[in-house]
Amino acid sequence: MITRPPLSQLGLSTGKKARLNRILFQHGLRNGTALFLPYDQGLEHGPRDFFANPEAGDPKYIAKLAQRGGFNGIAIQIGLAEKFYWDYAGEVPLILKLNGKTDIPSDAAALSPLNATVDEAVRLGADAVGYTLYVGTPAQEADFEQYRKVRADAQRLGMPLIVWAYPRGEAIEAKGGKDSFYAVDYAARTASELGADVVKVNFPQPEKRSGVKREYDREFESQEAIDAVVRSANRTLVLVSGGTRAGDEAMYDKARQSMEAGATGLIFGRNVWQRKYDESLRFIERLQEILAKYPTP
Amino acid sequence: MITRPPLSQLGLSTGKKARLNRILFQHGLRNGTALFLPYDQGLEHGPRDFFANPEAGDPKYIAKLAQRGGFNGIAIQIGLAEKFYWDYAGEVPLILKLNGKTDIPSDAAALSPLNATVDEAVRLGADAVGYTLYVGTPAQEADFEQYRKVRADAQRLGMPLIVWAYPRGEAIEAKGGKDSFYAVDYAARTASELGADVVKVNFPQPEKRSGVKREYDREFESQEAIDAVVRSANRTLVLVSGGTRAGDEAMYDKARQSMEAGATGLIFGRNVWQRKYDESLRFIERLQEILAKYPTP
Amino acid sequence: MITRPPLSQLGLSTGKKARLNRILFQHGLRNGTALFLPYDQGLEHGPRDFFANPEAGDPKYIAKLAQRGGFNGIAIQIGLAEKFYWDYAGEVPLILKLNGKTDIPSDAAALSPLNATVDEAVRLGADAVGYTLYVGTPAQEADFEQYRKVRADAQRLGMPLIVWAYPRGEAIEAKGGKDSFYAVDYAARTASELGADVVKVNFPQPEKRSGVKREYDREFESQEAIDAVVRSANRTLVLVSGGTRAGDEAMYDKARQSMEAGATGLIFGRNVWQRKYDESLRFIERLQEILAKYPTP
Amino acid sequence: MITRPPLSQLGLSTGKKARLNRILFQHGLRNGTALFLPYDQGLEHGPRDFFANPEAGDPKYIAKLAQRGGFNGIAIQIGLAEKFYWDYAGEVPLILKLNGKTDIPSDAAALSPLNATVDEAVRLGADAVGYTLYVGTPAQEADFEQYRKVRADAQRLGMPLIVWAYPRGEAIEAKGGKDSFYAVDYAARTASELGADVVKVNFPQPEKRSGVKREYDREFESQEAIDAVVRSANRTLVLVSGGTRAGDEAMYDKARQSMEAGATGLIFGRNVWQRKYDESLRFIERLQEILAKYPTP
């Protein structure tokens, strides 16, 4: 049963509604669902992510893929946005990813520093901004503080705010890990309580139960888990992430379960571009077939 | 003996008096007492708090409960306020909870980061703001500094400031714990010295004496303890919190003792909504019967 | 021999001189000496300080005592100033204590966070502001930084600045402790070098010599010690503090020696109000008899 | 094959393009390549770097060398820029190096503090600013935050931003070290993702494989490595650094391979001035012969 709320019920300002409407109804399948292409792995993991398909190291290649593949948006850092997006400006919505970091130093007290501002997103013609919130990190205070300013700027400028709600840090590791149902469910709720318009979550893994809170320490179907996560997000729209590259059929299953649960869409990066161009397009097409079955009424 | 001071003696600015008057005399029992519904547990503890009554995970359910139950206010974070309060705007006073955190990382040096501002509370039509001050935390300097700005903004905008005065952190653990009479009494006084208009405290437990200061290390009746706490708060109005769900009769007792001591009201969350809807309404009714006996003269 | 400098030689701005003149010559004995009543122990130590005389927990009781006792000023935190001072506004000078903290967490790197601003002191009609500087604390950098802004604001607004110069922190403990002659002398000088108008010191204890610098490691009379401290403060006026409650005769002796050394006055809290009302008034009277012998020429 | 992109494709603002054009086409070989002279070693390592050729300790000597040698720019700290550049203003482009530090304290969590601003660079007539980003440092959050403001200022003022992308800190030491192909490749990409106009890298050493990520743990030719680094930088122009003084032929080889890979130029300091004046000029000439073969089409 689709529980996805219509834009008109989300308490959005005019600017946010205009931009979300553009992303969801004037790009991609134009049916209220969304498929996003994240491309900040060059910063988050380094160029090693491009070794599987060296062409993918070139932002121009990715921009073309986003355009041809009919994505609802491409999420990139300020540097690539300034140097590459002007070629494709307006053709694919830009989600300016505002924070990001390398994975070189320790992640024990993870915090993703700000690399750009909402004002810069406006200048570049972005239709949304992205912020990585490391839910549960020991650096939570600094993260919430940084996030709050971004949220307020997004509110002031009518810019939709997509929160990458990532459980992370040593306390999460001790309580089930970053993909446990407990962690993902808490992350979705946190984003919602803190005012995200859209939240990106990893698909929850209810079988990861070591160290989780009592309530999560029993058997759950994966559909039950993703249903709960979408409910915890309530009026915050949900995107489900692909994560590290995995088997395609497993991916399609998760996509289907996510949409069934009321998610708004998918955000797949390495699963898309760590293969040949044509294979990428075929993979995208399969995802879109799934999305097509879950239009916003 | 009721020692609750009238609003006219609290040194309030016009705006603060107008808003407190609205909460205390134009909602709920309209007799100067108050019953508040806090609903930030989704952030503070995660969705696990909703497993006892899954419907309670939906903010719409809670808003309806607050409205039907005749609460004097509902305390929520910015995200829920923006997405849900517009449905009920004006019908139930909004207390925008300005800070909050997850309980995932260590609480040894607890600090509750700011997630919204007093200006945003004004924009959303709130009648008060809430701030959690972790009295005794090793992060005291940062907490006082953050609090000071909130207090000054509340003063500037005529917005009543409700302080959740929570003893917390490793030093408190070593000195009797967060619910000891020593800790709660000190917390109430701290809120008062620092300019809270209203202070929310837990019901003091005088039997928790291990590590407390000499003066508190003898037997006290629970009525004596709550009397002292309300006196320590002097012209700061006192709300007594329900805390984790407990037996109903014990709850009514504490409520009665609190009002007897001169408290202004009660703030009960999980005790209210971790049960079926109708049971919740019955529980609320019982609390209101108690409040009805202690009108502000 | 009185070495107390006249106001005209202190390089004061017009506003500072006007306000100090009001405190020293239009209140109390009106002879250039001063007796202050500090009342922030509810924050600094908690309500336990009021157990000896529970009435003293009520700020109204204290305000009345200050007024009847003919004090030159009452030093309180913002919360009490806002809620209680309006009853007595103008009758007793208000010293708004700008910073303060609880004594719950460790004092090893003591820092007293700011709870109010000089601008708020002006709004409340204060005649001076108070700042606790923890001389020698490992948090010295943050303390000096915070102090500097207060000093500059006080300069800008013509508000006299009284520095509670308290040696504190683990390094002080290792070098003679907070009341050693070494520590108190250094504290007085520090306040003077950093631009305090008035400095509050504890009475120095020259017999505390363990760990002090070579120069202080010999016998000194207590009169010699307080003489030196007042000299170190040079054109910064000196107030000597009562500290924890002690025998009355010992108190009078210290008061006399302080005034003999050129101090401007005394600041006594617990010694005053940790006894019955009438006893308090008698104690005050005795202190005033001492002050009367040391008018500013 | 030259893959160096033309200025017109870099998404540059007018001011940035004007200044980069001045550096690349109106100084040095005027063919789109660049040879820069960095002279901040007096701060980064101390005067010991001048012991090999004491004359080089005199900034006047260096400025003359830059002018006679036909450099495209000289990179210095604010102090030397203010006291020496006015003699040569306009004759050699100034790159104001904005941050820098001594090498005295530990480098485990390296961070290079800001010593000047982009506004000061404008005041001094600079044609670019330089910023050292310690990629992978545990102080990454502070570094990115500081960098972000510099980038935004450079954008606002149309000032080209050259990032010294230096892998550094204890995590880098554990993952192949600062000159490993892994580290240099990641650094180049980081600068590009974060919006550098030009990035300065050390020549990568693919044989440093201990602790590097799996993808880098095989044999690479040095040409392959520098090719990859330039690709990772994509539309960020690449400068290759000389590093500590080494054999001249080895230097020429690296220079050639760098230009072959599509780098824009070279930045050589100690290799240039840690020898006699005439030798320096001969060495420069050889480098320019290499650059002459790789004009921007």
Next chain:
Amino acid sequence: MITRPPLSQLGLSTGKKARLNRILFQHGLRNGTALFLPYDQGLEHGPRDFFANPEAGDPKYIAKLAQRGGFNGIAIQIGLAEKFYWDYAGEVPLILKLNGKTDIPSDAAALSPLNATVDEAVRLGADAVGYTLYVGTPAQEADFEQYRKVRADAQRLGMPLIVWAYPRGEAIEAKGGKDSFYAVDYAARTASELGADVVKVNFPQPEKRSGVKREYDREFESQEAIDAVVRSANRTLVLVSGGTRAGDEAMYDKARQSMEAGATGLIFGRNVWQRKYDESLRFIERLQEILAKYPTP
């Protein structure tokens, strides 16, 4: 051979040149050399420094000494400047020492916090400001950041900036100590690279070689060392400090060698006032006889 540069070659703004000219040519010997009296030891070490000559604890005594002795300036903290300088305003140039600290807490990560601003120096009629930079301290980032703002303010207001370049902190202790030739040479260079107009250094001790960098680990004459230090400072004028009190003839030797090396002058505190008034004047006279031999041409 005198290498001291004339004011006209230092790239000074008009205001800086006007004020430095006043200090160097309209006070003291009026020949371009300078003798400064620092008087912040009451803060830096506490009143114990005055035990050798108790009269020196009185700022009035010191001000008179500065005036009678014909000093080119007196360096004091804001507190003494506000309370004492007005008596002597204009008669002896004021160098407002902007930062300073007590020596009570650990010096391992030394940082000297700001106690006043350049704007306040202007208000007080100062002709220069002083800043202590702890070269090599683990707190280097905070120190450089704080310094940068001071430097920018001094630039904005045309106020000469004198940097007390003091090697300090645990890393310096491990590399030869604070007076080693290595450390003093590096400190002088650092001040110059960071834009000091004048730098105060301690006389270098080339025999302190334990742990210094290779280049400094051989025999140097003390004249060689001070020559190198002045060269490292290049167009930043050099003042040599007296340090702790030592034998007079040794002092005169160091003074002579410093001037021979091209220093601009001397800055002697405890060596001056830790003796009787008349002795002080005789000592000053001897120093001035030395300075008289090294006029700026």
